[in-house]
Amino acid sequence: MPLDQNRTESGVEDLNDVQVFHSACPHDCPSTCALEVERLNPQTIGRVRGASANTYTSGVICAKVARYAERVHHPDRLTKPLRRVGAKGLGREAFEEISWDEALDIVAGKLKSAADLHGPETVWPYYYAGTMGLVQRDGINRLRHAMGYSRQHSTFCNTLADAGWLAGAGSKTGVDAREMVESDLIVIWGCNPVSTQVNVMTHATRARKTRNAKIVIIDPYETESAKQADIHLMPNPGTDGALACAVMHVLFRDGYADRAYLEKFTSGYVELEAHLKFRTPDWAEAITGIPADEIEAFAAFYGKTQRSYLRLGFGFTRSRNGAVQMFSASCLPAVTGAWQYPGGGALYSNGGIYGIDQTLIKGEDVMDTSTRLLDQSRIGPILTGDLRDLGDGPPVSALFIQNTNPMNVAPDLGKVREGFAREDLFVCVHEQFLTETAEMADIVLPATTFLEHDDMYVAGGHTHLQVTRAVIDPVGESRSNHWVLAELAKRLNTDHPGFAMSEWELMDDALQRSGYPDVQTCWEGHWEDRALSFEEAHFLEGFGHDDGKFHFMPDWSQIGGNHAGMPALPDHYDAIDARDDEHPFRLVTAPSRNYLNTSFTETATSQSREGRPEAQLHPDVCGELQLEAGDLVRIGNVQGSVVVHARPTPGLRRNTVIVESVWPNKAFVEGMGINVLISAEAGRPNGGAVFHDTAVWLRSA
């Protein structure tokens, strides 16, 4: 599949014989940066830069993507289909190379025989956000629906955050991130953009320079972002709802609530004010650990500042009470009426603005909603036969996996491992590297990176749709997700029209169905800005609910079935894995700077910058456990234990433990990764992984 060397490349410049191509970052990050990629020749890229003409990316990207050549040309890239002939988990030596035809025939044959034996729901196509491209990520659903395979409830990332935001605001939109430059106070809540979404800092620091805006970080430890902030509020993990309530208590008590705005744009504010009466800063101090005077000072600052911008992240939502936490924080600008002002309001995600009709990409025209829906975060219990998931349906006996690495990233890792070890489970993994999930597969297929295939991207952090083309030829015999799906479809005798279309044709279909220019026009323009008007983005024409109001008393039953016991108003929802005498610490597995989930864990530069898995512990705790820097500490709970090196860290509370992630299991002293401690219990009301909601014990190891 060589590139068409004669095609016209829009926007290509010649700089000393190096061609520069437009692209977009495909990784699981809200920034979806607009990129400029140097092509040295049809097989080789050079440097990768942020597109300076893009008003969100603004020429700035993270270091890990800037050095993408290290990843795309890594000697460990998979280049040929592989069949496992040795034991599971042994690594490359357990595999032999086979041809594409042979590999695809085996996979199709195994999926077919599994379905013949147990029915089609025994096959579970499994994917996530290894690429965020709409064709290469979501196309697996077309095969799923065309074949009647089990459906997937995708819950690794934003399910809890979505639930919380939608409960109040009613639509997944908000104030454009570029508007931060007009803000006087920027509150970055539950995310660490220096490490995970660098562009937020670009726009926040612009406001600091031009308007002397203040930056507040709310995070349970002193992240790199917190070090750059004017104020850092450090709540105990899982207590942000209490903080939000105490702030709102002050807003009402001290006259910062905009009653005209509340009357016009919200419902339930009378009940809210009464409910907050006893949720004082002293009450919140006991829950959050944040001194009451810090809460008072922050609340007064927020209340006095009309142009106050909340940038709400995912971190504080990855908890059993995560939806309530997001909802509670999202209430603040509805109390002060900050939404009315330039640079005021909030953004969780603008993912709701695009309206792309993916019918053919996802095969939604042939989806049967009575087919069972399995929760991806519960893959461990599911593969080990948990009847709470399987009911009276068949076991999962065949997995076809693209774009994710559940042997590292899924909760309840012990069960995930046990499940993948089943000899009666057929597994095919289509991947760029021999991940620990691929090592457990029967067949491994080599996958292209975003620089080797065509796709299109939307973003949560900004408002641009981007269409991209391959920049270089596929590495080795790697093939795109779409190509593999089409080849399997042929062998499985399913004739959905999407399989006969190219990526380009699928994009064109989706764009034109959705009222966009055609795919060629979108590509030539590099990005299509779908920014909302000021009035829409600030909900001045009404919030997303039918009544146009922000709801302080949400109807959780509209969002998910598991809503019993959820609070009627913003609150500290005490549903977390709370500390007790046996588990006196709370563990947060925050994202590291040089890895992105498990992507980049294979590159030497990221590895050397991250060093090794470490537990950040308060120095007093290290003293009590007689731990010096670098000593081994065992972290455990009822699910198991993990050994890591201790790092005394003053910038966190005594009862908080931070292990930045996601490391491969093999990077840990005992070969078992941190997710062995993470519960597969679903957050409320609609599921969602609870990665940062874990009570643990510590022992010197």
Ligand code: SF4
């Ligand atoms: S900041 Fe995010 S979107 Fe931008 S290049 Fe890095 S990983 Fe990609």
